[in-house]
Amino acid sequence: MNEAILEFNSLRFAYQQGSALVLEDFSMQIGRGGVVAVLGPNGTGKTTMLMLALGWLTPAAGTIKLLGQPLAQYARRELGQKISLVPQFEPTFFDFSLIDFALLGRAPYLGSFSMPGPQDYEIARQALAKVGMAEKAERSVMNISGGEHQLVLLARSLAQQTELMLLDEPTSHLDIKNKSRLLAILRELVAEGKTIVFTTHEPDVAAMIADSVIMVKGGRVMHAGRVADVMTGKNLSEIYDTRIEAGEYAARRVFLWD
Amino acid sequence: MSTAQADSGPVRRARMLFVGLGALLVVIFVLSLLAGRYPSPGLLSIEQIQTDQMAYNIVFRMRLPRALLAVAVGMSLAAAGTVMQMIFGNPLVDPGFLGVSQGAAFGAGLSIVFLGNSPWLIQGSAAFFACLGLIVSYLVAWKIRYGSWVLRLILAGICVSAIFTSLLGVIKYAADPTSQLAELTFWLLGGLSAITWQEVSIVVPLVAFCLTGLLLFRWRLNILALKDSTAFALGASTSLERLFILALAVIATAAVTAVSGLVAWVGLIMPHLARRLFGADARFALPGSMLLGAVTVLVCDSLSRVPFAAEIPLGIVTSLFGALFFMALMTSGSVGVKK
Numbered sequence: 001m002n003e004a005i006l007e008f009n010s011l012r013f014a015y016q017q018g019s020a021l022v023l024e025d026f027s028m029q030i031g032r033g034g035v036v037a038v039l040g041p042n043g044t045g046k047t048t049m050l051m052l053a054l055g056w057l058t059p060a061a062g063t064i065k066l067l068g069q070p071l072a073q074y075a076r077r078e079l080g081q082k083i084s085l086v087p088q089f090e091p092t093f094f095d096f097s098l099i100d101f102a103l104l105g106r107a108p109y110l111g112s113f114s115m116p117g118p119q120d121y122e123i124a125r126q127a128l129a130k131v132g133m134a135e136k137a138e139r140s141v142m143n144i145s146g147g148e149h150q151l152v153l154l155a156r157s158l159a160q161q162t163e164l165m166l167l168d169e170p171t172s173h174l175d176i177k178n179k180s181r182l183l184a185i186l187r188e189l190v191a192e193g194k195t196i197v198f199t200t201h202e203p204d205v206a207a208m209i210a211d212s213v214i215m216v217k218g219g220r221v222m223h224a225g226r227v228a229d230v231m232t233g234k235n236l237s238e239i240y241d242t243r244i245e246a247g248e249y250a251a252r253r254v255f256l257w258d
Numbered sequence: 259m260s261t262a263q264a265d266s267g268p269v270r271r272a273r274m275l276f277v278g279l280g281a282l283l284v285v286i287f288v289l290s291l292l293a294g295r296y297p298s299p300g301l302l303s304i305e306q307i308q309t310d311q312m313a314y315n316i317v318f319r320m321r322l323p324r325a326l327l328a329v330a331v332g333m334s335l336a337a338a339g340t341v342m343q344m345i346f347g348n349p350l351v352d353p354g355f356l357g358v359s360q361g362a363a364f365g366a367g368l369s370i371v372f373l374g375n376s377p378w379l380i381q382g383s384a385a386f387f388a389c390l391g392l393i394v395s396y397l398v399a400w401k402i403r404y405g406s407w408v409l410r411l412i413l414a415g416i417c418v419s420a421i422f423t424s425l426l427g428v429i430k431y432a433a434d435p436t437s438q439l440a441e442l443t444f445w446l447l448g449g450l451s452a453i454t455w456q457e458v459s460i461v462v463p464l465v466a467f468c469l470t471g472l473l474l475f476r477w478r479l480n481i482l483a484l485k486d487s488t489a490f491a492l493g494a495s496t497s498l499e500r501l502f503i504l505a506l507a508v509i510a511t512a513a514v515t516a517v518s519g520l521v522a523w524v525g526l527i528m529p530h531l532a533r534r535l536f537g538a539d540a541r542f543a544l545p546g547s548m549l550l551g552a553v554t555v556l557v558c559d560s561l562s563r564v565p566f567a568a569e570i571p572l573g574i575v576t577s578l579f580g581a582l583f584f585m586a587l588m589t590s591g592s593v594g595v596k597k
Contacts, residue, residue, distance in 0.1 A: 016403075056487045080493025090485055093347045094538035097268065100480070107481045108493030113474040115541060138268060160492070 080108025105159025336551025339525030357391025357418030448573025523580025
């Protein structure tokens with residue numbers, strides 16, 4: 001494996017003291033570059049895992065390292081320059097224009113009393129262009145479709161210019177066309193040297209884009225490795241408690257379930 | 259400013275609006291100095307001010323401090339409203355939220371009925387309990403064990419406001435109906451009739467300090483308007499930054515409320531109007547809201563004192579026009595809110 005960008009060692013986490021553990025003895029290592037899919041059924045701790053990687057949640061036990069350094073040793077802004085999040089869904093209460101919204105990704109580089117400058121605008125415009133939304137830059141974030149909203153969230157994350165990008169179920173609200181568009185953008189980003197970790201409960205999406213996969217169930221890592229090795233019918237059946245068959249069609253892995 | 263930024267239509271439009279609103283504020287400020295009922299209803303001339311000592315005193319000792327404070331009230335309430343609506347992600351929040359207004363009302367009532375009826379004591383007590391409202395709301399929110407930080411603050415604010423409202427009810431019940439109750443009622447209706455340079459010398463520097471802090475912080479406010487975890491992922495120290503910005507907004511609100519009484523609706527409506535004119539970006543919406551607030555309170559204060567021989571409390575005028583305007587704004591479908 002390449003040099004690790006993100007490591008979880010024996011993590012234990014519960015949302016409240018004394019309540020049920022969401023993650024238990026959770027260990028994984030993600031190498032630099034490429035796409036890693038975190039696959040598992042609903043409510044298995046995938047989003048919790050991302051929030052721990054961000055530092056938003058703190059584990060009850062275990063350690064998290066980013067680029068070999070414990071997460072707790074990073075300053076807030078420094079962390080925002082290294083790791084970004086594309087949430088699954090983000091409610092929008094105020095009608096920011098798309099360019100102003102993408103510009104928010106520059107926050108980790110600006111002081112509390114600073115305003116975004118020419119360079120920040122340029123980066124935000126490039127981020128919108130990357131997701132194909134440059135022409136709609138002045139449109140309101142409240143007047144776009146769900147698929148476009150997902151792309152704008154990705155643009156904000158791109159404006160953050162982080163090496164590691166976390167995406168929480170990025171395809172869950174998208175139709176097939178937008179899914180395909182998003183996956184193409186992710187492939188471009190990987191080619192540019194980014195590391196992408198995304199959660200999903202769709203095996204097909206994981207197989208289409210990921211280099212490696214981490215299968216999670218009940219707050220534990222059940223299987224981890226290259227897609228071809230790990231995404232077998234047997235493993236998937238175990239994860240989802242449903243009989244799943246893996247096959248190939250037109251040189252792509254497909255999954256059939258009962 | 260960048261070429262890209264400077265060239266964009268919305269930024270150019272915002273700049274023109276700032277110039278227009280700034281000019282309007284200056285014109286209304288001057289008119290409010292000249293307008294009144296001495297020696298007869300209408301405008302004083304420059305010559306009258308130069309030659310008539312009474313006219314001079316009215317303009318410079320009564321109307322000027324009053325107009326300055328009206329600007330401070332309008333700017334503070336509108337700025338605090340914008341800040342709170344953004345931080346709480348709720349466009350129906352106003353600056354009195356978090357127990358601030360009800361705390362001030364209780365403080366004033368306590369002073370009028372039990373502590374002594376001097377203006378200084380009323381103002382000090384109102385300011386103290388307004389700040390106490392925020393502090394208690396914050397501490398209660400800290401102790402609530404479920405929900406997001408914003409939800410906890412909203413719940414705590416509702417409880418603290420209700421407690422102050424109940425206590426104010428007790429004070430009203432105990433007040434002497436012939437003197438104290440009337441005084442308290444007038445205070446609650448809000449007004450600037452008793453403003454002198456003394457109040458201005460304390461309130462305006464304090465408000466200027468708080469508003470300058472908010473203006474410097476205004477782009478960051480956009481980040482704090484996002485979901486907690488998203489703001490955190492963008493490098494914000496959410497709790498600390500929100501506390502800092504809320505403290506500035508509440509201190510400004512408490513300072514003006516202590517001398518003006520409850521001036522309703524300004525803090526709720528100006529942020530909506532500003533977002534409609536300038537867009538949601540707080541870089542433009544916050545100063546825009548402040549200018550709109552200043553113009554509105556100045557106009558309402560002039561309307562409260564000029565047309566009729568007996569002054570109408572400012573809070574009544576702002577409530578009347580505010581509610582009508584808000585209805586028009588909402589029915590026009592341009593409030594820009596979606597949940």
